[in-house]
Amino acid sequence: MHCRKRWPLALLLMIGITACSSLPTRPAPAIEIDLPRFMGTWYVIAHVPYWLEEGKLTARDVYRLREDGRIDNDYVFKRRWDGPEHRWQGVSTVQPGSGGAHWQVQFVWPFKSDLHVLEVSADYQWALLSNPRRDLAWVFHRQAEVDEAELQDWLTRLSAYGVDPTELRRVEQVPSS
Known part of the structure; x- marks a missing residue:
């Protein structure tokens, strides 16, 4: 029963991510990502959200490198402060020759979406990500605030990467005082 409830939501998630757009695609930046250092928890500080991300609280991505070279990709969030935590589980595949900067993300078979790691700080404390059209984007940080x-x-x-900064929305990580 639990899987039946998740399937329609996950399908809608992937349709939303892969929806057609008239914006041109851009290549992944020519950077090298140290994948083991990139793994772990990243808080979503801000994003240009797709519709299924709208209104999510305490959003974070948790990455775990698998033995087969792919990445377990969990999106964890709440819908309200006093509500339960939700977890969507996906798998990401780093595209060969991308230096670790181009991933294909899959939450529901057969749908995949492309993700580019645009920039990551030298100490791996923050990262900037986008889709190839640059109409979706995420600001990640190791700390919630x-x-x-x-x-x-x-x-x-x-x-500078072609993302419209006026479209970015802050993600609430802690309740307002």
């Missing part, structure tokens, strides 16, 4: 000056710097950086 960051200051506004850092966020503004990341918005400027994303703009």
Whole structure:
């Protein structure tokens, strides 16, 4: 029964991610990602969300490198502060020759979507990601809270990659006081 409830939602998730767009695609940046260092928990600080991400709280991605070279990709979130935590489980495949910067993400077979790691800090504390059309984007950080000056710097950086910074929305990680 539990799997039956998740299937329609996961299908809608993938349709939303792979929906057609008139924006041109752009190649993954020519950077090298140290995949073992990239693994772990990343808090979604801000994003240009697709419709299934709208309104999610405490959103984070958890990555685990598998023995076969693929990546277990869990998206964890709440819908309300006093509600339960939800987890969508997917698998990502790093595309050969991309230096670890181009992933294909799959939450529901047979649907896949492309993800580019645009930039990651030298200490692997923050990362900027987008889809190839640059109409979806994510700001990741190892900590749930960051200051506004850092966020503004990341918005400027994303703009240089072709992401519209006015479309980015902050993700609430802790309740407002």
